[in-house]
Amino acid sequence: MMLLEHDAKSLLGENGILVPAGVFVDSAAAIEAASLPPGPWMVKAQVAVGGRGKAGAIRAADTLAEAAAHVAALVGTKVRGRPVHGCRIEQRVTGMRESYISFSVDPAGMGVRVLMGEQGGIDIEKIAERSGGIRSSVAYDKESLREAVRSLSAGAPGALRRALGEAGQALAEIVWKFEATLLEVNPLFIRDDGSWVAGDAKLAIDDNALERQPALKSFFLERRRAYPEVALKLEEGFDYVLLNADGQIGLVTTGAGLSMALVDQITAAGYRPFNFVDIRTGQFRGDPRRLVQVLRWIAAGAQIRVVLVNIFAGITHLGEFARLLVEALRLVPEMRAPIVARLVGNGQAEAESILSASGVVLETDLDRALALALEHVPDARGGRNV
Amino acid sequence: MRAGGAMFERLFSERVGVLVQGITGRQGRQHSALMRAYGTHIVGGVSSSSTEASVDGVPVFADCRHAVAATGAEASVIMVPAYAVLAAIIEAIEAGIKLVVSVTEGMPVHDALIAARMARRHGVYWIGPSTPGLAIPGRIKLGFLPDVALAPGPVGLMTKSGTLSYEIGYRLVQRGVGQTLWAGVGGDSVKGVRFADLVPFYRDHEATRCLVVIGEIGGTEEEELAEALRAHPFEKPVCVLLAGASAPEGVTMGHAGAIIQGARGSVASKTAALEAAGAKVFSTMEHLVEHVVRTKGRA
Numbered sequence: 001m002m003l004l005e006h007d008a009k010s011l012l013g014e015n016g017i018l019v020p021a022g023v024f025v026d027s028a029a030a031i032e033a034a035s036l037p038p039g040p041w042m043v044k045a046q047v048a049v050g051g052r053g054k055a056g057a058i059r060a061a062d063t064l065a066e067a068a069a070h071v072a073a074l075v076g077t078k079v080r081g082r083p084v085h086g087c088r089i090e091q092r093v094t095g096m097r098e099s100y101i102s103f104s105v106d107p108a109g110m111g112v113r114v115l116m117g118e119q120g121g122i123d124i125e126k127i128a129e130r131s132g133g134i135r136s137s138v139a140y141d142k143e144s145l146r147e148a149v150r151s152l153s154a155g156a157p158g159a160l161r162r163a164l165g166e167a168g169q170a171l172a173e174i175v176w177k178f179e180a181t182l183l184e185v186n187p188l189f190i191r192d193d194g195s196w197v198a199g200d201a202k203l204a205i206d207d208n209a210l211e212r213q214p215a216l217k218s219f220f221l222e223r224r225r226a227y228p229e230v231a232l233k234l235e236e237g238f239d240y241v242l243l244n245a246d247g248q249i250g251l252v253t254t255g256a257g258l259s260m261a262l263v264d265q266i267t268a269a270g271y272r273p274f275n276f277v278d279i280r281t282g283q284f285r286g287d288p289r290r291l292v293q294v295l296r297w298i299a300a301g302a303q304i305r306v307v308l309v310n311i312f313a314g315i316t317h318l319g320e321f322a323r324l325l326v327e328a329l330r331l332v333p334e335m336r337a338p339i340v341a342r343l344v345g346n347g348q349a350e351a352e353s354i355l356s357a358s359g360v361v362l363e364t365d366l367d368r369a370l371a372l373a374l375e376h377v378p379d380a381r382g383g384r385n386v
Numbered sequence: 387m388r389a390g391g392a393m394f395e396r397l398f399s400e401r402v403g404v405l406v407q408g409i410t411g412r413q414g415r416q417h418s419a420l421m422r423a424y425g426t427h428i429v430g431g432v433s434s435s436s437t438e439a440s441v442d443g444v445p446v447f448a449d450c451r452h453a454v455a456a457t458g459a460e461a462s463v464i465m466v467p468a469y470a471v472l473a474a475i476i477e478a479i480e481a482g483i484k485l486v487v488s489v490t491e492g493m494p495v496h497d498a499l500i501a502a503r504m505a506r507r508h509g510v511y512w513i514g515p516s517t518p519g520l521a522i523p524g525r526i527k528l529g530f531l532p533d534v535a536l537a538p539g540p541v542g543l544m545t546k547s548g549t550l551s552y553e554i555g556y557r558l559v560q561r562g563v564g565q566t567l568w569a570g571v572g573g574d575s576v577k578g579v580r581f582a583d584l585v586p587f588y589r590d591h592e593a594t595r596c597l598v599v600i601g602e603i604g605g606t607e608e609e610e611l612a613e614a615l616r617a618h619p620f621e622k623p624v625c626v627l628l629a630g631a632s633a634p635e636g637v638t639m640g641h642a643g644a645i646i647q648g649a650r651g652s653v654a655s656k657t658a659a660l661e662a663a664g665a666k667v668f669s670t671m672e673h674l675v676e677h678v679v680r681t682k683g684r685a
Contacts (some may be wrong), residue, residue, distance in 0.1 A: 257551070
């Protein structure tokens with residue numbers, strides 16, 4: 001999971017990396033109460049995607065009024081599809097050289113790729129295309145990571161060499177310690193005397209390592225508003241993503257790939273899926289809790305017209321699943337939308353008799369089940385609510 | 387081709403002995419029984435903590451070294467908790483196992499890097515992490531692929547997703563088209579065997595008439611596959627389904643590797659690379675299935 005810049009910088013700051021002083025605000029009104037560093041400032045929308053500068057989501061402010069205007073203009077909008085819940089207002093750094101350092105897991109190279117450039121900044125892609133613009137090396141363990149930083153920084157002149165080497169070693173330490181999958185600092189600001197400041201920070205953490213990274217785990221749980229999917233995975237043990245708050249079709253599905261393909265198919269047909277979920281029936285162990293959770297979230301959607309259940313069970317007994325679904329529906333009376341279920345696996349006949357008594361429409365073919373579900377949704381592409 | 391290709395060939399003709407690491411756990415016990423029922427030659431189990439001498443008649447050993455010495459096993463299926471997978475893989479490789487399948491979800495990325503490098507250095511084929519496994523329908527199943535989706539036939543199937551491949555395999559089987567080698571490479575970004583690694587096997591394997599690939603957003607594995615298809619002529623038709631066209635950028639869609647960051651990892655980038663390499667790319671399950679059934683893997 002990619003951290004918001006503000007969170008990444010807080011983490012870097014706590015671990016000895018110098019970053020420009022800054023605060024997080026979720027509205028223009030919050031500026032007054034926040035203890036801002038001395039200006040002038042940069043106002044940076046906090047979304048965990050690249051290309052913010054080019055998208056106009058990073059703006060300079062010389063006065064408090066300007067900063068407030070930028071925050072007001074950015075919060076509540078979407079930058080590259082991601083909602084902006086707040087901005088980081090930080091001290092503007094000027095008159096320093098901009099360099100580039102990144103560490104990223106390279107699956108094909110089976111190591112951590114280290115990239116280093118004497119020149120960095122907003123046009124890094126163009127710089128990387130120039131020969132020698134960015135130097136690269138793949139490291140395999142802590143020692144080879146140190147060696148990669150040493151050799152990549154060795155070619156730089158004077159003060160740059162020292163800064164790139166020092167910053168590189170300090171950042172490598174963090175990559176190792178927190179099991180990061182990405183740490184990119186662009187720009188890395190460097191003064192003539194070789195001192196440096198991390199101007200930006202893109203830090204991605206391996207969700208799978210959180211159970212052995214207690215500090216990061218509690219951090220994600222505290223910041224659940226910014227990272228709802230991670231917090232949910234940590235607490236509930238399954239994946240759920242709200243796709244469209246005004247979605248029409250709720251999904252209760254198992255398997256990430258098949259659920260993704262269903263979302264694609266519904267979207268391509270011009271309808272709005274409400275959610276993505278990989279509910280993992282194999283982990284139910286006779287408890288309807290997960291189904292209750294997901295049905296409640298879906299029932300809260302204002303535009304929900306139908307719920308499509310799709311379970312392709314290799315192991316899970318469908319009779320048991322059907323019983324749990326009926327039980328969950330009883331516990332979520334606010335769910336009034338019709339339920340279309342497609343079940344394949346062992347115990348199909350038993351599931352059928354249990355579900356037909358409860359009013360759930362049962363179908364064995366997925367495309368037919370989807371068609372049945374979509375009959376409940378009047379608003380195809382070009383329809384009145386789109 | 388690395389050593390593992392020969393191992394796949396042998397799975398088609400010989401009864402290769404298989405270990406289950408974690409056989410005394412809930413999952414290990416259940417799936418050992420199902421794999422054996424399918425015909426997999428499970429010769430031993432490994433458990434470092436259990437005192438059971440056997441599970442359903444399968445002898446249980448304290449470690450892989452003893453298990454291999456006593457049974458001559460050459461493959462292993464690992465069913466242990468996520469944070470124990472790396473140690474289990476190292477143990478298997480050090481004991482001389484040549485094919486490792488690890489099904490557990492949630493293996494940390496930095497662990498997977500170590501395991502992937504070690505497997506490559508030793509010429510071991512590691513399928514995983516986070517895979518439902520692999521199968522040669524009618525012969526052997528390593529993992530927990532559902533039997534209803536498996537049948538012998540002409541399609542080489544490789545996939546990142548479990549469930550989406552079950553759905554595709556099931557639809558094809560219902561219409562009379564089965565598989566040669568079904569290989570689930572798993573949905574994580576860092577893994578052992580990648581799509582591109584399997585291309586030489588499928589190219590040389592005569593009974594495989596067509597290749598069905600189930601990919602998804604995130605990473606560059608589909609792009610690497612495209613390169614591998616171009617590097618040496620691949621005369622067989624390649625049909626690809628890519629999931630995640632409608633996924634929002636920056637959000638992980640269930641699989642740890644399924645995340646779009648910038649243009650990288652998007653369906654558009656993968657489609658362009660694969661089409662340039664001569665593959666047919668489909669956006670819905672039914673279109674892919676119809677095409678494969680209609681051509682029976684011929685064009």
